[in-house]
Amino acid sequence: MSLAAGERNRARFRGFVEERITPHADEFDRDQAVPDALLEEIAKQGYLGAVVPPQHGGTGLDMVSLGILHEEVGRGSASVQSLLTVHGMASLALLRFGTEGQRQRWLPRLASGETIAGFALTEPEAGSDAQSARTRATPTGDGYVLNGSKAWISSGRRADAFLVYAQGPEGPQTFWVESATPGVSITPTRDMLGFRAAMLAEIEFSDCRVPEESRIGPPGGGFSFVVGACLDLGRYCVACGAVGLGQACLEACMHHTSERRQFGRPLGEQPLVQRLVTRMIANVEAARLLCRRAGELRGGRHPRATLETLIAKYFAAGMARECATDAVQLHGAAGCSGASPVQRYFRDAKILEIIEGSSQLLETLIASQGSRSLGT
Numbered sequence: 001m002s003l004a005a006g007e008r009n010r011a012r013f014r015g016f017v018e019e020r021i022t023p024h025a026d027e028f029d030r031d032q033a034v035p036d037a038l039l040e041e042i043a044k045q046g047y048l049g050a051v052v053p054p055q056h057g058g059t060g061l062d063m064v065s066l067g068i069l070h071e072e073v074g075r076g077s078a079s080v081q082s083l084l085t086v087h088g089m090a091s092l093a094l095l096r097f098g099t100e101g102q103r104q105r106w107l108p109r110l111a112s113g114e115t116i117a118g119f120a121l122t123e124p125e126a127g128s129d130a131q132s133a134r135t136r137a138t139p140t141g142d143g144y145v146l147n148g149s150k151a152w153i154s155s156g157r158r159a160d161a162f163l164v165y166a167q168g169p170e171g172p173q174t175f176w177v178e179s180a181t182p183g184v185s186i187t188p189t190r191d192m193l194g195f196r197a198a199m200l201a202e203i204e205f206s207d208c209r210v211p212e213e214s215r216i217g218p219p220g221g222g223f224s225f226v227v228g229a230c231l232d233l234g235r236y237c238v239a240c241g242a243v244g245l246g247q248a249c250l251e252a253c254m255h256h257t258s259e260r261r262q263f264g265r266p267l268g269e270q271p272l273v274q275r276l277v278t279r280m281i282a283n284v285e286a287a288r289l290l291c292r293r294a295g296e297l298r299g300g301r302h303p304r305a306t307l308e309t310l311i312a313k314y315f316a317a318g319m320a321r322e323c324a325t326d327a328v329q330l331h332g333a334a335g336c337s338g339a340s341p342v343q344r345y346f347r348d349a350k351i352l353e354i355i356e357g358s359s360q361l362l363e364t365l366i367a368s369q370g371s372r373s374l375g376t
Contacts, residue, residue, distance in 0.1 A: 009065045013072040016045055021076035028197035029344050032190055033157070034080055042084070043113025047073075051088045051233070052095065056107035063299035067240040067291050074241030075248045078348035079197035081241040082355075083116075086154045088237060089230040090117035090163040093174065097217035097226050102176065106161075118159035119230060120150040120177075120203050131223055135205060137166040137173050143212045144168070144175065146183070146205040156201025157188050163216065164205070165227055171220030174227065175210055183208030194347035195355075232306055234356040235313040236298060240291045242316035242352045246284040249323040249345050253277055253330050267330070276326045283323065287316040307369045314362040317352040324349035 020041055028034050042048055050066055052058025061069065066088075074081040091110045094102055109115035126133040135148025146166055153162070164175045177184065189200040217226040257268035257277065267273050290312040297305040324346040328335035335342040353359045 006064055006068055009061075010068045010072060013069050014075075017072050017076040021073065021080055025077040025080075025197075026338075026341055026344060028077060028079060030338075032196045033199055034077075034083060034197050036158075038080070039083075039116065039158075040113060042080075043111075046111075047084060048087055048113045048116075049091075049111025050084075051091050052107050052111040056095070056103060056111060058091075058107065058111035062295075063236070064292065064295040067236065067295040070237045070240035071244040071247070071288070071291070074244030076244070077197065078241060078245055078351070079195050081237070081244070082154045082195055082198040083158075085234055085237040085241070085356075086119045087117050089119050089234050090161075092233050093163050093216055093226050093230055094176070096229055097174075097221075098176075099213070101213070102216070106176070115160045116155060116158055118153050118155040118162045118203075119234075120153050120156075120162040120164040121227065122150060122152050124149065124151045131172065133165055133167060133172075135164070135166040137168040137175065139169060140209070143210050143214065146175065146177070146208040146210060148205050150203040150205075152189060152192075152200050153203055154195070154198045154200060156186060156203055157199040162203065163226075163230070164203075165222055168219070168222075172222035172224075172227070173219065174216045174222040175214045176216055177205075177208065177210055177214060181208055181210065192351075194344075194349070194351040196347075231356055232309060236291070236294055236309045238352060238356045239287070239294065239309070239313040239316040242313075242320040242349075243284065243287045243291055245320045245345055245349055245352070246280070246287060246316070246323040249320075249327040249342070249349075250277075250280050250284055252340075252342055252345070253280065253327050256331055256334075273330060276330060280323050280326060283319040287312070287319045290315055307366070310357075310362050310366050310369070313356065314359055314366060317349075317359060320349040320352050 020038060046059035047069060049058030050061045050069060053060040070081055073084055094106050110117055123133050137144040137146055148166065159179055161176060161178045164177045166173055183206050185204040187202040189202060192200060257273055258266055260267040294308040294312040297308050327342045328346050331340060331342050334340050337343060
């Protein structure tokens with residue numbers, strides 16, 4: 001995709017975000033929820049079907065455009081961007097690993113917003129080490145019985161269906177489970193540090209019976225195939241969303257330092273303030289370029305696409321946290337107030353260094369993969 005086409009998409013995405021998300025993001029944060037009306041509008045724009053191809057009712061955005069979409073939504077609200085991410089991850093699982101029947105039944109619903117999806121992976125005792133998940137899938141004559149619990153699941157309070165990761169007799173497995181299935185109970189999770197409007201929840205599976213056709217992917221391939229592909233996409237989307245959050249911090253600081261006067265002149269004319277703003281500008285742009293490169297390689301199915309995605313997520317998440325920290329510093333007491341979006345940026349930015357693989361886990365993965373492929 002050309003740079004000009006990408007920027008045309010950016011203008012369209014930004015216009016929607018500026019009108020429907022940014023002005024209400026603090027309200028969403030206080031209410032700890034995103035209204036259904038907004039999800040319906042996002043669906044009408046085709047954004048819920050961004051990874052779903054047109055033959056299944058989606059818009060099938062190219063990878064660079066998908067990244068720009070997540071950047072712009074992340075600039076408005078990290079919580080809304082999180083909901084878009086997990087919905088896309090679940091959609092990808094069905095698209096790549098579902099049966100034809102599963103794709104025909106669910107992908108049009110996901111693209112239209114008739115079905116909102118979540119990704120039930122994380123557990124209280126299994127975060128970055130997802131392969132240690134304790135949720136079990138016990139075979140029965142015509143399906144499976146699920147038992148276990150998931151924690152901090154984005155869209156958990158709202159999702160109509162979940163991609164569920166569990167341990168089966170043949171190894172890790174994933175299942176498509178509707179939230180209304182008997183044996184599924186949902187407990188809202190509130191007052192988290194950040195992502196408060198992402199409608200987080202704990203999901204409990206207690207003798208939850210699901211049919212054989214609910215299984216997604218080959219037997220034993222739940223982690224190496226399905227979860228691996230979903231996390232790869234999720235890390236790309238989170239990286240791009242982090243660029244958007246960093247951009248929001250930068251814009252807030254540029255406005256504040258031009259308006260605020262200290263010692264007889266605008267705050268932005270103070271050399272130490274200029275140093276912080278300059279670092280912010282450079283780091284946001286560097287993260288944006290890393291995401292752009294990852295998107296281009298992903299679109300071309302380049303062998304190094306996964307590594308470049310890891311690098312983009314690692315750098316962009318750290319950048320967002322640094323930008324948010326500096327933004328609070330530059331705003332002073334006002335930045336610590338709930339009346340300022342900078343406070344929300346600060347809380348949300350920290351979450352970016354944890355979700356879809358902590359920064360420490362990514363350091364291990366980048367060091368391992370990078371030593372084999374960088375410079376080739």
